[in-house]
Amino acid sequence: MSGVIATQPNLRVRLGGLDLAYPTLMGSGCYGSGDEYAPFIDLAGIGAVVLKSVTRAPRLGNPTPRLVQTPGGMLNAIGLQNPGIDHYLAHDVPKFASRPCGVIGSVAGFSLDDYAYTTEKLGACDEIDAIELNISCPNVASEGETFSCDPRLTHKVVAAARKATAKTLIVKLSPNVTDIAAIAREAEAAGADALAVINTVRGMAIDVHAWKPRLGNVTGGLSGPAIRPIAVLAVYEVARAVAIPIVGQGGIETLSDALEFILAGATAVSIGTGNFTDPRAPIRIAEGLRSYLAERGLASLADIIGKANAGFKNATEFSGDEG
Amino acid sequence: MSGVIATQPNLRVRLGGLDLAYPTLMGSGCYGSGDEYAPFIDLAGIGAVVLKSVTRAPRLGNPTPRLVQTPGGMLNAIGLQNPGIDHYLAHDVPKFASRPCGVIGSVAGFSLDDYAYTTEKLGACDEIDAIELNISCPNVASEGETFSCDPRLTHKVVAAARKATAKTLIVKLSPNVTDIAAIAREAEAAGADALAVINTVRGMAIDVHAWKPRLGNVTGGLSGPAIRPIAVLAVYEVARAVAIPIVGQGGIETLSDALEFILAGATAVSIGTGNFTDPRAPIRIAEGLRSYLAERGLASLADIIGKANAGFKNATEFSGDEG
Amino acid sequence: MPTLESRPAIYTTRIIDRREPAPGIVILGLHAPALAADTRPGHFVMAIPPAGVQAAVALGIYEARAERVSLMLVDAGPRTRALAALAPGDSLELLAPLGNGFFLDDLPDHVGIVAGGVGLASVLLAAEDIVRRGKRATLYYGARTARALVDRDLFAAAGCAVECATDDGTFGHHGYVTDLLRIADAPTLLLACGPSPMLRSVSRVAAERGLRAQLSLEETFACGVGACWGCVVPLDRASAQAPKFPEAGADESRTYVHARICKEGPVFWAHELRW
Amino acid sequence: MPTLESRPAIYTTRIIDRREPAPGIVILGLHAPALAADTRPGHFVMAIPPAGVQAAVALGIYEARAERVSLMLVDAGPRTRALAALAPGDSLELLAPLGNGFFLDDLPDHVGIVAGGVGLASVLLAAEDIVRRGKRATLYYGARTARALVDRDLFAAAGCAVECATDDGTFGHHGYVTDLLRIADAPTLLLACGPSPMLRSVSRVAAERGLRAQLSLEETFACGVGACWGCVVPLDRASAQAPKFPEAGADESRTYVHARICKEGPVFWAHELRW
Numbered sequence A, B: 001m002s003g004v005i006a007t008q009p010n011l012r013v014r015l016g017g018l019d020l021a022y023p024t025l026m027g028s029g030c031y032g033s034g035d036e037y038a039p040f041i042d043l044a045g046i047g048a049v050v051l052k053s054v055t056r057a058p059r060l061g062n063p064t065p066r067l068v069q070t071p072g073g074m075l076n077a078i079g080l081q082n083p084g085i086d087h088y089l090a091h092d093v094p095k096f097a098s099r100p101c102g103v104i105g106s107v108a109g110f111s112l113d114d115y116a117y118t119t120e121k122l123g124a125c126d127e128i129d130a131i132e133l134n135i136s137c138p139n140v141a142s143e144g145e146t147f148s149c150d151p152r153l154t155h156k157v158v159a160a161a162r163k164a165t166a167k168t169l170i171v172k173l174s175p176n177v178t179d180i181a182a183i184a185r186e187a188e189a190a191g192a193d194a195l196a197v198i199n200t201v202r203g204m205a206i207d208v209h210a211w212k213p214r215l216g217n218v219t220g221g222l223s224g225p226a227i228r229p230i231a232v233l234a235v236y237e238v239a240r241a242v243a244i245p246i247v248g249q250g251g252i253e254t255l256s257d258a259l260e261f262i263l264a265g266a267t268a269v270s271i272g273t274g275n276f277t278d279p280r281a282p283i284r285i286a287e288g289l290r291s292y293l294a295e296r297g298l299a300s301l302a303d304i305i306g307k308a309n310a311g312f313k314n315a316t317e318f319s320g321d322e323g
Numbered sequence C, D: 001m002p003t004l005e006s007r008p009a010i011y012t013t014r015i016i017d018r019r020e021p022a023p024g025i026v027i028l029g030l031h032a033p034a035l036a037a038d039t040r041p042g043h044f045v046m047a048i049p050p051a052g053v054q055a056a057v058a059l060g061i062y063e064a065r066a067e068r069v070s071l072m073l074v075d076a077g078p079r080t081r082a083l084a085a086l087a088p089g090d091s092l093e094l095l096a097p098l099g100n101g102f103f104l105d106d107l108p109d110h111v112g113i114v115a116g117g118v119g120l121a122s123v124l125l126a127a128e129d130i131v132r133r134g135k136r137a138t139l140y141y142g143a144r145t146a147r148a149l150v151d152r153d154l155f156a157a158a159g160c161a162v163e164c165a166t167d168d169g170t171f172g173h174h175g176y177v178t179d180l181l182r183i184a185d186a187p188t189l190l191l192a193c194g195p196s197p198m199l200r201s202v203s204r205v206a207a208e209r210g211l212r213a214q215l216s217l218e219e220t221f222a223c224g225v226g227a228c229w230g231c232v233v234p235l236d237r238a239s240a241q242a243p244k245f246p247e248a249g250a251d252e253s254r255t256y257v258h259a260r261i262c263k264e265g266p267v268f269w270a271h272e273l274r275w
Ligand SMILES: Cc1cc2nc3c(=O)[nH]c(=O)nc-3n(C[C@H](O)[C@H](O)[C@H](O)COP(=O)(O)OP(=O)(O)OC[C@H]3O[C@@H](n4cnc5c(N)ncnc54)[C@H](O)[C@@H]3O)c2cc1C
Pocket: A069, A205, A206, A207, A208, A209, A210, B256, B260, C044, C057, C058, C059, C060, C061, C071, C072, C073, C074, C075, C076, C077, C078, C079, C080, C081, C118, C121, C122, C217, C218, C219, C220, C221, C266
């Protein structure tokens, strides 16, 4: 019996203290709380759902339109619509208790204080297994400079969140920078347990009939297969710069897409926009990974992580306790 | 007679001292010298061809593969293969004399000296109407930092080229920066007559069978429709930051694509990767622009430039001497 | 809201018929017995496009009877085009049925249905239902030109009166479909689906004349199931459909919240919208 | 190099026939009289894919006779798939004819043609030409499995002998097609087209046995007309096909230059390649 089990490749991975049955996450903002997909997929086949980002105060979000289709991808400018942390703790978080997969809370903010406050509150909930820090917001105290675009600000905000929770802290990086590896090193130095790479790429589209931007917010974030080469490179570069595990994302729809990120150095992958084509993508990718490893006689995902990245530095821990 | 001519919308635009019959350019590196396309399209219907970048010394270029198809776009890593400026002046430039469209030379380099040297030599040729400065190369003297990724370096290299030629100087910006407007302002301050926005976005793709990067050079530049939203935003932001004209590029294939750039603030557009789908794209776009203006009773392209960009600052000159 | 809870799922259907009632319009008939049974008027689907095409696309459920459901595709871009190229025998996967549907429990004697363009796809089932409930139904149907007015016979066959308007005057009233509502004995309840400008106009006419109106809204969708908050519309806080949401501090948040068209809607009461 | 200069142009052709000789392989017949007349063995086209699909794709010209030219599509990705979905009556635009073609002016008595997989598409015209010039031609044809060996009868009909090899041994020799060349009376000139590993193997066998070999190379193309320098191969500086290029300073540039497969090739002499 145990012999048979032992030949099933191990997909279990660890992100800091977070142990995941599958290396496949549902990306923040794309799967809601996961519940919206319970009618369509079995959440027990997902590693974890990353919840929609929550902020200290409630936010009505941006004016519409908030979505535009573009070649091979889409632009979004939701504007972090959410009910604020207090309402969220009272009404939403309790529902996450019985989730058959990991639950990662996502925190956004506009000052160091915001991040610390929200991280502490959310991190204190039993229903939340880990915190992802969405630092792609402008810092209102610092002339609107985006936290994730400045190594110093990145260090500060990660350090503030680190102090606020003992739970696994994943820091999500923006690709809209000259040198993403420098930002990654600061996040690691400030105490991040893992990095999510990448958030959306800034972009815009123009309505050529109405002569105005197509998004209510003028600019938005580009996601989907169009940005995959940008995201794979970001993972490749970050994996050479830090030793903490990476959650790769940006345009993943298929097994082959996920493999590109894993071979570049990602320990896990996250599916966002791919969900809007087919919500079964993360389940299929996990199944595909298992077959891929089995066909090659490989025992676990660790055997392929970073294998296309000669300078790979990332030193993930793996739990070897499952068949 | 003159009445009839006057109702034909005017597509003529000016980039610095360069007067173009059409606002449509063939992008550097994608149309060769233009001659390669003489069997397929009438070059008299193109505003100008931007030649493949040339460097001081000959370059063998990167190992293969140099090209990879990606969703909605492609990666390239040619590595500036070229015979060097001396051989180029002796063997290639003389062929450009009888070209029925504008001819813009493109200069790349790895030091300030390189840029000044090559710009001076190429700018001195009668066959060359203007110089485009491709500053997306690493500066070998400055720890390999890319010229276009640092405002100080950008200023220096543009100033050096400015001193080396009196011809129209177009500076081509890289999108791989945190703040493209800051770079644009430096290029303008250092004497650029126009800006080309944008060059390719850094990316990579991985061969999931062979477990290695698909490009011989590991990383490459992403181009094509996939990057269009990134490029439109770059033009939008640069147009608010500078007063010199902009040549918009990045994923233009159709009239609608070109209009997005023009409405964002571009005075002209350049077609690169779009050529690989259909080399007639620049001709069709010029025809389409004429009809678009005519249908709306507009007299010239100036009537739509920047019209979707409320903060538009760009103050292009137009030649009003054509019907 | 529909009286019975429907149970959304991923349906794998097979295309059994295909017709082109006008250039650029394609109607696909699907074999989908369980979905047909679970569909209420005003429901929509998210159709997964053929391999190689990104992003599922929102489509109204046009017909639903016995084993068959149909979808209407109007050429708008890559996805409607890829779906319209499917042929009988091909399979098509759907997330369905989705949305709240029209509120049909408490009807006056005469219900007006206002449809513009592809909006027609979302109202045939409502027309059938109204007639089945023993009420009078009139379709006010607008399009650019006569050729784009399709399937009037299907409505007539369902026992629904049909009045038309075209922008170019090639059929029916020459002008807006909403002009047809400016009559003395207009129906006191309107159900409307079509482009935004038409819906805003229906909203205005209803307010002016004291009619009630349910609008089935369109917006670009990503998820279609309430997960991404991409498809919102400002809705009165007091609406029964408004999501619970604390005041955001900004003044306007005292009066409205952003409701998801795909989840709280797509059908809203016109007088509750704050758009 | 072809004896007559061909005149590349953009051809608008119409698909007149379509067949699937094996799963995943489609052959499209096109009405293209002027192109058929201007085509030489080894020429290729850049086919503009249907609207919505990016980037023209390189395809060998398979057959060219009277009014008809044909192309062979092997499912590799979005573009070959989109083209394979075209049907008789559809139109297809081509940049053609492109490339240098095989060197057929000075042939020995017996010429071997080595083809692997889709490489077959680029050698039928050469086989016909060799026979027409009164020489013997033998096709050495390799594929994964018996089903993927297509159209042997077309070669036989052209008067060309056919010997096969399959990776799985389901037809002909069990092993590599190049194994078939390790015979005493091997043809002294080989023309080869197929995947890189096969071409390298042909190259090795030719070197070992003192045979001459022309290889039609494959690489990812963008422009297909020599404009982008994306498709190069290291070529001996002394080759007649080598582009004029000064020494780059680096040592290796003394011995080779990068030649464009689409422009200087796609056919090169095996002994001149420095890959
Ligand atoms: C609840 C609901 C029900 C629906 N029911 C149906 C239905 O039954 N049948 C149906 O056919 N559709 C229906 N729609 C509409 C359909 O979902 C959308 O039209 C969808 O976007 C079509 O996808 P596409 O890829 O074909 O076009 P897209 O590429 O998404 O294009 C959508 C629109 O954007 C415009 N556009 C694109 N680029 C530009 C630009 N640069 N400037 C200006 N405009 C631009 C296009 O012209 C087009 O009108 C419904 C929508 C909703 C929300």
